[in-house]
Ligand SMILES: NC(=O)c1ccc[n+]([C@@H]2O[C@H](COP(=O)([O-])OP(=O)(O)OC[C@H]3O[C@@H](n4cnc5c(N)ncnc54)[C@H](O)[C@@H]3O)[C@@H](O)[C@H]2O)c1
């Protein structure tokens with residue numbers, strides 16, 4: 182079967198049922214996520230040669246173990262990006278992203294003092310499970326980690342229940358947006374866009390999105406109520422993004438700030454230099470902008486990934502010596518110049534939203550797709566083939582062709598649904614039939 186291993190198209194054997202609650206899924210749709218870029222950049226460590234990526238996918242039940250309940254061969258289903266057991270302390274509360282049983286890797290325990298659930302296609306850091314950017318994949322605890330897709334919802338809409346929709350929803354409701362709030366969102370990628378949409382749905386009076394490229398125009402077109410700030414166009418604005426937000430929000434600032442970017446993208450030379458020297462793993466620039474711009478007692482939620490480790494800078498950090506005896510895997514991450522004073526004195530609530538617990542939200546979000554309240558296709562710009570995925574990764578990374586959210590089809594996909602972009606090929610490789 183075709184798949185994308187380490188962002189290279191390769192052929193590999195079809196997976197088999199290994200455990201009695203496994204489901205083998207014939208993949209009909211997957212996508213590339215901003216989180217996959219952290220693998221491409223080496224920020225999320227422990228990716229090994231041959232690993233199959235992809236943590237958002239839907240498909241058709243092809244085979245299953247004898248103990249899978251509630252599913253039949255031929256069912257259309259979508260998978261959560263996390264693998265949950267359904268039974269442990271966290272799973273019983275539907276906090277599936279923190280399942281205690283499915284991630285056998287202990288690096289997170291050493292780095293973070295606890296670990297997340299196992300995840301599909303997200304390196305050995307999260308258990309080393311094969312992902313869904315492929316033609317088939319194995320879903321452990323299939324009866325827990327797969328949601329049936331009703332007939333009135335096409336794959337192109339259901340797919341994003343895997344991650345984006347649940348993550349953006351969690352970002353908003355976990356940070357808490359109340360009626361009448363002004364919400365600022367950093368990052369106009371798919372997560373930021375959906376968070377903006379969901380902030381309105383949860384009562385926000387105004388939503389302001391901050392980014393630096395064409396995505397701001399895209400967001401203005403699709404979500405006309407959203408206001409935008411291009412942070413590269415603030416020369417002459419005292420205080421930059423913080424100053425601009427104060428100016429736009431009665432001098433006081435927004436009530437809520439949502440981080441939908443990541444810690445690996447330094448903005449100024451100081452953080453770029455510190456990161457290059459291995460003196461810092463994640464920049465504090467966005468977090469500081471958020472803390473400083475919200476009103477006193479405002480809320481700041483962090484959904485963009487801050488991993489606290491950096492593989493690519495390790496040789497240099499070994500040279501500067503500070504962490505000489507610690508391996509990169511067990512060294513806790515750090516961020517410099519964090520504005521602790523503003524946080525404490527002004528009573529800012531800083532909330533790590535965590536890897537989103539998809540199972541807590543996906544039933545309700547599916548209903549909202551059915552009623553049309555949520556329209557996932559709004560963020561989808563391209564339809565591509567699994568055979569071309571290695572090229573797509575680099576297009577996606579560079580935001581070329583105005584690529585934002587893709588739907589990856591395989592030979593098993595149904596024809597594109599109404600409203601779906603037409604297929605774009607990025608290689609002349611023959612299609613698998
Ligand atoms: N917590 C979770 O469960 C979860 C799940 C999925 C994704 N994520 C994370 O959410 C983040 C966003 O995901 P995405 O798919 O939308 O990513 P993306 O890479 O498509 O979008 C990120 C956007 O941030 C913008 N950006 C870069 N620097 C910025 C800055 N200083 N200020 C404002 N904007 C800036 C980029 O131009 C880009 O448009 C990623 O870090 C991703 O890993 C978290």
Ligand SMILES: [Zn+2]
Nearest residue numbers: 214215216344
């Ligand atoms: Zn993702």
Ligand SMILES: [Zn+2]
Nearest residue numbers: 266269272280
């Ligand atoms: Zn569990």
